[in-house]
Amino acid sequence: MKFTSQVLSTPYPKKDMYGALRFPTYGNAAFEFETAEDIEAAFKGTKPAHAYSRSSNPSVEYFEKTITNITNSIGCLGFSSGMGALSNCIFAICKAGDEIISSNKLFGTTFSLFNETLPALGITVTFIDFNNLDEINKAITKNTKALFFETITNPQIEIYDIKNISAIAKKHEILCIADTTATPPYMFDSKKQGIDVSILSSTKFISGGGTAVGGIIIDNGTYNWKNNKNLANDAIKYGPFTFLRKLRLEIFRNLGACMSPQTATQYSLGLETMELRIDRACSNALQIAQYLESKTKCKAVKYAGLKNSKYFELATELFLYPGSVVCFELESKKECFDLINAFSLIRRATNLHDNKSLIIHPSSTIYSDYTLEQQALIGVNDTMIRLSVGIENIEDLLFDFEQAFQKI
Numbered sequence: 001m002k003f004t005s006q007v008l009s010t011p012y013p014k015k016d017m018y019g020a021l022r023f024p025t026y027g028n029a030a031f032e033f034e035t036a037e038d039i040e041a042a043f044k045g046t047k048p049a050h051a052y053s054r055s056s057n058p059s060v061e062y063f064e065k066t067i068t069n070i071t072n073s074i075g076c077l078g079f080s081s082g083m084g085a086l087s088n089c090i091f092a093i094c095k096a097g098d099e100i101i102s103s104n105k106l107f108g109t110t111f112s113l114f115n116e117t118l119p120a121l122g123i124t125v126t127f128i129d130f131n132n133l134d135e136i137n138k139a140i141t142k143n144t145k146a147l148f149f150e151t152i153t154n155p156q157i158e159i160y161d162i163k164n165i166s167a168i169a170k171k172h173e174i175l176c177i178a179d180t181t182a183t184p185p186y187m188f189d190s191k192k193q194g195i196d197v198s199i200l201s202s203t204k205f206i207s208g209g210g211t212a213v214g215g216i217i218i219d220n221g222t223y224n225w226k227n228n229k230n231l232a233n234d235a236i237k238y239g240p241f242t243f244l245r246k247l248r249l250e251i252f253r254n255l256g257a258c259m260s261p262q263t264a265t266q267y268s269l270g271l272e273t274m275e276l277r278i279d280r281a282c283s284n285a286l287q288i289a290q291y292l293e294s295k296t297k298c299k300a301v302k303y304a305g306l307k308n309s310k311y312f313e314l315a316t317e318l319f320l321y322p323g324s325v326v327c328f329e330l331e332s333k334k335e336c337f338d339l340i341n342a343f344s345l346i347r348r349a350t351n352l353h354d355n356k357s358l359i360i361h362p363s364s365t366i367y368s369d370y371t372l373e374q375q376a377l378i379g380v381n382d383t384m385i386r387l388s389v390g391i392e393n394i395e396d397l398l399f400d401f402e403q404a405f406q407k408i
Ligand SMILES: *Cc1c(COP(=O)(O)O)cnc(C)c1O
Pocket: 081, 082, 083, 084, 107, 109, 110, 150, 179, 181, 182, 201, 202, 203, 204, 213, 214, 215, 352
């Protein structure tokens, strides 16, 4: 079955008593048991059951099962945010003294986690230009636990040679982790490209219109956990489920960044329309990128769907669409601000992949903690605008651009 049919026909973990056509929201913290023996078995895991919603909840489980189903993975875990998913993933595989090798183009908060929070805990992150495979190879040491990159970076819009990067990880027997937020399932098959663990901010495309903050970890079941010293003992017993088990019974439970059942219900609904929304948003994005290319005020346009993008071939090979984020450059910061202020349909806001088109000046907002010199190192500058294209009608989006450009 294709993507949306599969989403719509994912079976419930248990038959609903009333035949509800939508999985109910179990908005409760705790679950009761018939006997002391039953609750003992639930805690031991010998008779799996929901006991407390920080550890597991039926509505979250249904959402996780749907994701597992559509990704052909071995399991998925829902978190309170994308950053919750990311930090839990690192803590499950690393301890003090370990290293991660990461792309140097990252979502702002991920960069801060890697550059400040992890080093303070003794976990080193080496930042490398992931366009350069030799550099990745050279940076790997005996303490390296994983490679990490984003499938389409923003606002730089870089796309890497994912197949060969995952081959490097495989050769060195280290984990290949990708943040696939920009290219969720339906747009991209992370397992096919050799990514072992895929992390997404479900706040973005999955939520169905910026409804709630959340994140997921997907384990494609492709990594041999015996190769990670921290997990090797567990791996003898639990094989491919070592990482998911470590999360569920220790890291995820102890850190407490669980997805709420209300959020999971919104996401299950979001998944049902994700294909339709992605088709529309990505078609809009391409048309806007082409329009911007024709504007003389526009000094550069970054979108991998444009034939003159250096990532065009790679994007075509890897993804169904090259995303719905378009970045472009004007003459000055002032011109950027003037244009941003001139829009009437397009909203001034952070966030990505909402149903509404959102525009922002990254340098003065998302990256404002960093100096212009530091920003330059991560591929950000103050003449750049980021547009996350929504699902409005294209005629109205282009009209908004045209009237905005006329004002500056
Ligand atoms: C938004 C985002 C995150 C963080 O997700 P939150 O849900 O905001 O915590 C991580 N990576 C990428 C690529 C994102 O766009």
